[in-house]
Amino acid sequence: MRALRPGILAVLAIAAIVGTIRITYQWPLSAGIDFYQFWVGGQEAGRVDDFYSPATRVHVGEQYVQRAHAETSPRLRAVAEFRRDMEWFSTPLQYSFFSIFGGRYDNDLSLFQFLCLIAFVAGFAILAFALRLDWLRALLL
Numbered sequence: 169m170r171a172l173r174p175g176i177l178a179v180l181a182i183a184a185i186v187g188t189i190r191i192t193y194q195w196p197l198s199a200g201i202d203f204y205q206f207w208v209g210g211q212e213a214g215r216v217d218d219f220y221s222p223a224t225r226v227h228v229g230e231q232y233v234q235r236a237h238a239e240t241s242p243r244l245r246a247v248a249e250f251r252r253d254m255e256w257f258s259t260p261l262q263y264s265f266f267s268i269f270g271g272r273y274d275n276d277l278s279l280f281q282f283l284c285l286i287a288f289v290a291g292f293a294i295l296a297f298a299l300r301l302d303w304l305r306a307l308l309l
Contacts, residue, residue: 173304180307191285199247200277207276208232209256210266219263225254244273 200207212228213219229252236248256263269276296306 177303177307180304184307188285188289192281195278195281198277198281199243199250200273200280201247201251203277203280204244204247204251204273205254205256206258206262206266207269207273208254209258209263210268211270213260213263213267220256225256226252229254239273241272241274243277 208228209219216224216228218224229248233248233252236245239245269280292306292309296309301309
């Protein structure tokens with residue numbers, strides 16, 4: 169078994185790398201429906217009075233539908249049409265985090281997806297470290 173260990177480690181490492189890269193293939197297929205409401209909420213939380221009121225959620229949703237139709241992004245148009253009524257039920261802290269996004273929707277969604285992938289991989293690394301797993305078991309995880 170010891171003689172096979174470097175080969176097994178190499179295969180598992182390649183599988184982990186390929187699997188992680190394959191996740192990015194799905195990114196262009198996602199419109200980011202949940203991301204959209206946080207993206208809009210992050211931009212609007214400090215600008216509107218009574219952020220959580222139903223009237224504000226509907227009004228802001230309609231404004232962003234109109235803005236989306238002026239953009240060239242098909243993903244933005246699709247998600248704005250789908251999410252006409254904003255569902256703002258999260259904490260102000262979460263919306264303040266999303267206020268760092270505020271540029272172009274497609275670029276912000278790609279950045280968010282990349283940050284999620286980094287957090288996903290880092291989470292596995294931290295878990296493997298906390299459990300004191302060797303490389304073989306960590307890659308199997």
